[in-house]
Amino acid sequence: METAVGRMEIVVRGRNVVVPDHYRQHVADKLNKLERYDQKIIRVDVELNHEKNPRQTGRCQHVEITCRTRGPVVRSEACAEDFYKALDLATERLERRLSQAADRRRVHHGRRNPASIAAVAADAQSLLAEPDAAQAESDNEGPGRIVREKEHPAKPMTVDQALFEMELVGHDFYLFADADSGRPSVVYRRHAYDYGLIRLTD
CATH class of the missing domain: 3.30.160.100 (Ribosome hibernation promotion factor-like)
Known part of the structure; x- marks a missing residue:
């Protein structure tokens, strides 16, 4: 409804x-x-x-x-x-x-x-x-x-923007297209307020 x-x-x-x-x-x-x-x-x-x-x-x-x-x-x-x-x-x-x-x-x-x-x-x-x-x-x-x-648009963004959007949706990780490298990447939450970043390579 x-x-x-x-x-x-x-x-x-x-x-x-x-x-x-x-x-x-x-x-x-x-x-x-x-x-x-x-x-x-x-x-x-x-x-x-x-x-x-x-x-x-x-x-x-x-x-x-x-x-x-x-x-x-x-x-x-x-x-x-x-x-x-x-x-x-x-x-x-x-x-x-x-x-x-x-x-x-x-x-x-x-x-x-x-x-x-x-x-x-x-x-x-x-x-x-x-x-x-x-x-x-x-x-x-x-x-x-x-x-x-789930699917979401692969709009290129910076790591900082990916971290921000991860916090907006309340997830522990966020998959995005890195604007600098053009590669699929993942930011994720580690201990306390630290974050991690994973980038795919050839």
Whole structure:
């Protein structure tokens, strides 16, 4: 089901979950304020899923939000005992990342000093405690299965931009086309605030 919020399209779907209309309206009300961070948001995808929580008995309620703008994709996810709390947590993380993206745009226009990489990474560290959605899904369906495939444009970018976009989507690694070498490369998170870089060679 799609809901129009200003110029922004919101799509709410459940993976093996029936999403009631009142929850869809709650999502629309909650995400309505996202446009204050970025007026160029095109679409927001919200996915609900029941999944296993390895630290608790039973299952937890998982919400994943993907915000598509004319710039980098911004993503967040959270798990909680109910979908309302999970939405609150995921929305808070998404707002922080959209705010960081807005700060970066202002930096590029010379209006303020940039936040440190350590500060950006600190926010992402909070996600490491959450179970990975793909892993949880794999646990449900048995080992050794590909449970999700994703594609994204191979737009050339610098290592610094790749690190920034990795933090925006909340991943521990990011595959990109290196603007300097033209080769497929991967940046990834190591211990604390350190990063690694892998480049393919002939």
